[in-house]
Amino acid sequence: MKKVNIGYTNRLFAEGLELMIKGFDGYELEHSLKNDTIVSFPSLKFNEPKLLIMELDIPKKSDLDLIYSILESQFGLLILLITGHPSHSMAAELIDCGISAYLLKSCIPTDLKSALDKISDGKNYFCSTITAELLVGKNKNQRDEKLALLTQREKEILILLVNNHATCEVAQKLNISENTVKTHKRNIQTKLGFNNIIELLLYAVRNSLVEVGYHDLCLACPYFSNN
Numbered sequence: 001m002k003k004v005n006i007g008y009t010n011r012l013f014a015e016g017l018e019l020m021i022k023g024f025d026g027y028e029l030e031h032s033l034k035n036d037t038i039v040s041f042p043s044l045k046f047n048e049p050k051l052l053i054m055e056l057d058i059p060k061k062s063d064l065d066l067i068y069s070i071l072e073s074q075f076g077l078l079i080l081l082i083t084g085h086p087s088h089s090m091a092a093e094l095i096d097c098g099i100s101a102y103l104l105k106s107c108i109p110t111d112l113k114s115a116l117d118k119i120s121d122g123k124n125y126f127c128s129t130i131t132a133e134l135l136v137g138k139n140k141n142q143r144d145e146k147l148a149l150l151t152q153r154e155k156e157i158l159i160l161l162v163n164n165h166a167t168c169e170v171a172q173k174l175n176i177s178e179n180t181v182k183t184h185k186r187n188i189q190t191k192l193g194f195n196n197i198i199e200l201l202l203y204a205v206r207n208s209l210v211e212v213g214y215h216d217l218c219l220a221c222p223y224f225s226n227n
Contacts, residue, residue, distance in 0.1 A: 002120055003030035007038050007054040020109050039069045049120050050077040059083055059090045064097055071098050078119045095198055101125040123164045147207050149191045157184045159209055162201040
């Protein structure tokens, strides 16, 4: 049974989340706290896997600082962010700061369940046209010169990694060891100058190595139909 924690700004919305979590098979509610008390709450110990749903109405710069503080104080925490007012620029910063999933309040309960399942499995789940725009980028047809630095094997591994294949799965598909995959991944990150899988995904899509993974975006979102 996976335990889910809720950080909220709106108590009424939090109660709705609590009811949904209690109705999901395989999940149960652990803590439900106001966002600004999560970091300072001294006895808060998240169970594994560490899942936190954060509800933010209109994300601000101060919320980025809060998320950074939470991630620093709770190592290995997986944050699923739910917001009511999408912002292209803020979405980029929120994803870059380390959240694992991004949903809009216009999404449906099955999207929430899908997001929890994805991040529990070590993957990511992002929603809305903002995410699609971030993935596609403004210069999709202009390949970055750094791409030429990658070997053919590194490109193969990059494509598999950004398509949500775990290290062990990549090793099996390419018939190489997991340590070799990890070494290639470090080399890819060094050559491209990126530190996490989200940055690698953005890079891969902008350079036409992979297509935007629409199956990982919630199709019920009203913003999605504008793509």
